[in-house]
Structure formats: structure tokens, C-alpha cells
Amino acid sequence: MSSLHIGAAGELLVQYRLLRLGIDSARLTTDSGVDLVAYSSEDNTARTIQVKSTDKPVRAGGKGALALGWSLPVDLHAELLATVLLSTDTVWLFTRDEARELASPRARDTMLLNWYVDPTVRGNLAQHQVEAHRIEHKASVLIG
Numbered sequence: 001m002s003s004l005h006i007g008a009a010g011e012l013l014v015q016y017r018l019l020r021l022g023i024d025s026a027r028l029t030t031d032s033g034v035d036l037v038a039y040s041s042e043d044n045t046a047r048t049i050q051v052k053s054t055d056k057p058v059r060a061g062g063k064g065a066l067a068l069g070w071s072l073p074v075d076l077h078a079e080l081l082a083t084v085l086l087s088t089d090t091v092w093l094f095t096r097d098e099a100r101e102l103a104s105p106r107a108r109d110t111m112l113l114n115w116y117v118d119p120t121v122r123g124n125l126a127q128h129q130v131e132a133h134r135i136e137h138k139a140s141v142l143i144g
Contacts, residue, residue: 010053033077040144069114
């Protein structure tokens with residue numbers, strides 16, 4: 001799959017998962033840092049979402065432990081960030097502030113949100129530490 005296909009599949013997966021939770025959303029066609037707008041019928045508000053997708057875990061540094069990672073702009077425009085792992089159809093949802101707090105500075109104007117898949121690996125975050133951010137736990141709280 002090309003990176004465009006991975007990104008589009010991630011957006012569609014987030015939309016599908018939101019719809020399964022009773023939350024309507026729409027994809028945007030412009031590249032403005034906002035991929036989806038989700039609508040809360042509870043309080044009649046919309047929340048913007050940027051979606052970052054990967055198809056599978058990769059080895060940290062090319063030969064280390066399996067990890068997931070998404071590059072983010074420092075000036076994240078969307079209110080929420082959805083990270084997607086396509087190989088398992090898993091989606092995590094973070095507020096802008098949560099994403100900034102968990103991410104590490106990277107090159108100029110970017111940061112990296114990443115964690116190890118194996119909980120026994122020491123270092124940054126491990127996947128079990130972000131389980132509370134799975135979309136099925138966070139969507140109703142953050143979107144409604």
C-alpha cells in the first residue's frame with residue numbers, strides 16, 4: 001500500500017469506528033491539518049480530528065524492539081489526534097495537549113508520538129500505557 005492509501009484507510013477506519021459508537025463524522029478534502037470533523041449530537045458541537053496512520057509496527061532504529069510511531073506537526077491544528085494501526089484495526093484518540101505531552105521533539109517543527117509494542121521493553125512509552133486512549137474508551141468523553 002502506498003502512503004496515500006495508508007492515510008486514506010486510516011481516515012476511513014476512524015470514521016467507521018466513530019460511526020459504530022454513534023458519532024457522525026465527515027472527511028475533509030483539503031490538506032489543512034484536519035482530516036475529519038466529528039459531530040456531537042449531545043451538545044451540538046463539532047470536533048476536528050487529524051488522523052495519522054501506519055500499517056504495521058517497525059523496529060525502533062531499524063533493528064530494535066517493535067514500535068509504533070507517528071510524526072506530528074508541533075502546531076497541531078486539530079483539536080484531537082487519532083493514531084491508527086491498520087494491521088490490527090486499532091485506533092487511539094488523544095487531545096491536542098495529550099499528544100504534545102506524550103510526543104518527543106524531533107526535527108524542526110515536528111514531534112514524534114511513539115511507543116513500544118512489547119511492554120517489557122524499557123524506554124519511552126509502551127503500548128499498554130496508552131490503552132486508555134483507545135477510541136472505544138475516549139470518543140464518548142472527547143466528542144460526545
